[in-house]
């Protein structure tokens with residue numbers, strides 16, 4: 318009997334139309350837990366690094382996490398893994414909603430797609446019955462619309478459907494996978510799904526998930542729920558509103574956007590509008606948001622309600638959460654009403670709401686600079702909003718200049734030439750970032766930006782405060798009930814951290830402290846992504862209900878695996894190194910590990926080199942960021958050391 322997980326994956330060969338239910342090795346669960354950890358193991362073992370993202374040999378893996386579908390609050394993430402067309406590295410993106418628990422109830426931990434279908438298809442997984450079905454009638458349909466059409470066709474109103482829109486079908490690098498109340502948007506995974514000829518995966522499951530020690534597990538889940546209630550009633554004081562609570566930033570709840578509109582950048586991540594927010598705008602935006610927001614909604618088994626159903630008159634409804642309410646608005650120098658309207662279209666097309674607006678703002682900046690010309694924009698309306706709608710259409714259809722832009726700013730700039738690369742100024746590892754530009758280098762954020770394998774800062778940061786508290790009273794108040802720290806030393810760092818002077822950024826936290834802080838934050842993200850627990854209840858917010866002290870108990874009670882804090886930290890290190898190894902095989906080295914050049918005005922090259930050196934040494938990597946043989950062997954990853962030797966990445970005999 319397997320506990321927590323089902324012990325079976327669905328292996329689907331789209332080229333042959335072959336479907337197989339494959340039993341998995343329980344030893345891999347002990348080594349990697351599940352979710353991202355076992356996805357990475359499969360990718361390392363089965364996909365050669367030379368494989369192109371749009372090759373039939375590339376895999377697209379949809380995974381539940383080890384705790385997915387159990388009563389653990391927020392254990393609902395679908396972890397989707399492949400080789401990214403955007404970064405040419407391992408791409409992994411996640412979505413909440415309801416899909417992963419449904420897959421587990423159907424009796425599977427993962428769906429592994431290989432090959433390519435010559436015709437557009439969708440998959441229908443209904444417990445033991447699995448079919449590949451024709452989807453030619455769904456070609457060109459919206460990602461949200463498709464979900465409803467499939468539910469009707471199957472006469473299964475409770476089926477959970479993950480679908481791509483036109484952008485995915487056309488292999489736009491920013492294509493997302495949309496699913497009811499969530500989406501997996503980053504790193505071009507929707508493009509790989511489109512390349513495989515899969516429009517959607519529908520799932521309905523009615524089986525049980527077995528738990529090793531159910532009573533104990535439920536008791537632990539109740540403690541988590543109690544703590545969520547406590548935190549909701551006790552927001553963290555002395556930090557900005559969106560950092561006070563749990564969940565994904567509660568952007569659908571809050572209407573005050575002074576902080577984002579005055580601190581994030583407008584246009585192509587260029588202009589800061591310091592006095593933008595005023596009473597009149599506040600009133601207007603509040604009216605807009607409350608007018609279109611039908612109700613706040615949660616993912617499966619979570620009380621947090623981070624998302625909202627949005628209904629703009631004349632348009633079909635869609636779901637929104639987090640910062641995407643502002644990305645189109647600010648890229649186009651427009652207002653919130655425009656943001657909500659164009660996001661509806663973009664969601665149906667199935668595109669990443671972070672990258673896509675930036676790509677469009679980049680294109681119009683290139684036109685202003687004379688690098689792109691009128692001929693590139695033939696037929697484009699002259700009004701600001703019309704321009705953005707027009708270009709969005711061209712991008713998702715890959716028409717004209719849209720075909721170039723569909724590959725993101727990094728690749729588009731290379732193709733356009735004539736100095737365009739200077740305008741693609743907001744990328745890490747070829748991937749577009751949040752339009753945020755700051756003053757003084759923050760050493761912790763430098764490391765997270767530079768070294769994160771997700772190439773996406775919002776999914777790396779977390780439990781450590783983003784900035785020092787102004788007074789000692791505030792610091793003492795913060796640390797007094799900080800039960801989540803893995804070590805008391807983190808409290809002292811917060812107590813000593815000043816806004817100015819010797820103990821302030823960039824030299825404080827010190828290099829070693831910064832490495833420790835980043836390691837803790839990474840650890841929690843890697844554990845969440847293996848367990849399938851939403852970062853919004855664990856690695857992302859301050860003082861979350863899940864942490865390194867209660868996770869081992871939850872894992873043990875759910876799965877029967879004997880887990881303690883040291884063992885869990887070892888699994889994290891193993892998964893961290895495994896993913897690093899996949900990317901090292903794909904060519905990732907120190908030179909790739911850098912934030913956008915203009916992310917901070919004040920840079921400290923010597924300090925930055927020291928930070929990277931210390932981080933690599935701490936991880937057991939060489940000065941290029943390559944794990945050493947010794948550290949790999951200590952993590953039961955000796956087979957990676959051998960692979961590195963065979964490929965000449967590390968030399969024979971070198972340790």
Ligand code: SF4
Nearest residue numbers: 564616619623851853
């Ligand atoms: S915290 Fe928010 S995003 Fe996370 S599972 Fe709950 S509702 Fe979904």
